[in-house]
Amino acid sequence: MRAYFDAFSGISGDMTVGALLDLGFPFVELQRHVAALALSGCELVLEHREHGPIRAAKFDVRVSGAQPERTFGVIRGILDAAPLPARARALALDAFRALAEAEGHIHGVAPDHVHFHEVGAVDAIDDIVGAALGVDALGITSIAVGPLPLGSGIVDTQHGRIPVPAPATIELLRGYDVRPGDGAGEMVTPTGAAILRGFGAVPATAAALRVDRVGYGSGTRRLADRPNVLRILLGEPALVTGADTMVAIETNIDDMSPEFYEHTAARLFAAGAVDVTLVPVQMKKGRPGVLLQVLAPPARRDDVVAVLFAETTTIGVRFHAVERLTLPREVVEVATAYGTIAVKIAVGPAGRTVAPEYESCRAAAERHGVPLRLVYDAARCAV
Numbered sequence: 001m002r003a004y005f006d007a008f009s010g011i012s013g014d015m016t017v018g019a020l021l022d023l024g025f026p027f028v029e030l031q032r033h034v035a036a037l038a039l040s041g042c043e044l045v046l047e048h049r050e051h052g053p054i055r056a057a058k059f060d061v062r063v064s065g066a067q068p069e070r071t072f073g074v075i076r077g078i079l080d081a082a083p084l085p086a087r088a089r090a091l092a093l094d095a096f097r098a099l100a101e102a103e104g105h106i107h108g109v110a111p112d113h114v115h116f117h118e119v120g121a122v123d124a125i126d127d128i129v130g131a132a133l134g135v136d137a138l139g140i141t142s143i144a145v146g147p148l149p150l151g152s153g154i155v156d157t158q159h160g161r162i163p164v165p166a167p168a169t170i171e172l173l174r175g176y177d178v179r180p181g182d183g184a185g186e187m188v189t190p191t192g193a194a195i196l197r198g199f200g201a202v203p204a205t206a207a208a209l210r211v212d213r214v215g216y217g218s219g220t221r222r223l224a225d226r227p228n229v230l231r232i233l234l235g236e237p238a239l240v241t242g243a244d245t246m247v248a249i250e251t252n253i254d255d256m257s258p259e260f261y262e263h264t265a266a267r268l269f270a271a272g273a274v275d276v277t278l279v280p281v282q283m284k285k286g287r288p289g290v291l292l293q294v295l296a297p298p299a300r301r302d303d304v305v306a307v308l309f310a311e312t313t314t315i316g317v318r319f320h321a322v323e324r325l326t327l328p329r330e331v332v333e334v335a336t337a338y339g340t341i342a343v344k345i346a347v348g349p350a351g352r353t354v355a356p357e358y359e360s361c362r363a364a365a366e367r368h369g370v371p372l373r374l375v376y377d378a379a380r381c382a383v
Contacts, residue, residue, distance in 0.1 A: 013127025018217025095198025
């Protein structure tokens with residue numbers, strides 16, 4: 001299932017859990033798994049609130065007594081020890097890891113030694129774990145999020161009074177579309193931003209899906225200019241699954257050995273690129289050169305640029321946002337006379353397209369000592 005987070009009033013941990021519960025994630029299942037964390041002094045509460053014409057689920061963690069400060073290492077130990085579903089545990093760990101890296105970058109501390117204050121409290125732990133459990137239970141495989149309102153003003157924290165959004169929030173929102181100054185107060189919390197980053201949400205102006213269900217999660221405050229809710233749309237991919245936003249990064253190179261391009265491309269893919277293209281071009285003074293083009297999610301732009309500066313001779317790059325349309329696709333394994341072969345299947349207006357995966361076919365061809373085309377043909381026929 002694909003989810004679109006319509007965060008017109010921002011996002012927080014409790015709003016996310018509330019919306020997932022409203023979509024059908026069983027509250028009793030959430031209670032059972034959170035109890036397994038063995039965190040004392042908390043009670044999970046599910047209520048409903050009216051925000052104008054919208055009825056939204058209000059999830060709350062009521063805490064009694066003081067909570068200790070916890071490092072990322074301590075929280076990782078709590079999650080590793082609890083009998084959580086494997087994917088939910090991994091999502092929660094990724095969210096806390098993203099937050100630890102953001103806080104560590106700000107304070108100059110290794111992620112494992114970052115002391116969480118508000119986010120280390122039991123309510124924030126329950127929010128992140130609850131969101132991870134809900135995403136796993138509802139079968140959500142991908143998340144897109146629309147532009148996020150950054151809010152305005154000052155908030156009180158254990159570090160003192162700081163401007164909205166908090167520094168950790170800004171770090172976590174690198175690569176996402178934001179609207180500075182939209183909304184009064186804190187609209188995106190560090191917990192909400194950590195959920196987006198850790199769960200691999202991608203920025204998108206709209207999610208191409210056939211809407212099956214809609215869930216509303218209530219925030220705590222009452223906003224004067226809009227309902228304080230997070231709306232999550234859930235459904236299956238539409239025929240065209242993308243109107244997702246990517247970033248195109250390119251540079252012209254005329255002074256690098258062509259032997260380096262294969263290694264550079266491998267590094268770019270490892271950094272998050274989804275496509276790397278080399279185009280022969282004629283540069284100034286008639287010199288032959290190469291236009292190196294990279295397509296990547298906006299959140300991975302800086303990682304890709306770092307590889308270009310490290311691995312090539314370029315001293316500058318260009319980039320711009322592009323809209324991408326993609327068909328729904330999946331990779332399946334099929335049995336052939338040459339063993340199991342991975343095949344990519346895409347569904348379009350004229351039917352499906354079958355494309356055997358090159359590396360899988362190449363390995364089988366070498367293993368059996370047969371021409372590559374025979375393995376390709378066998379894989380196509382097996383679908």
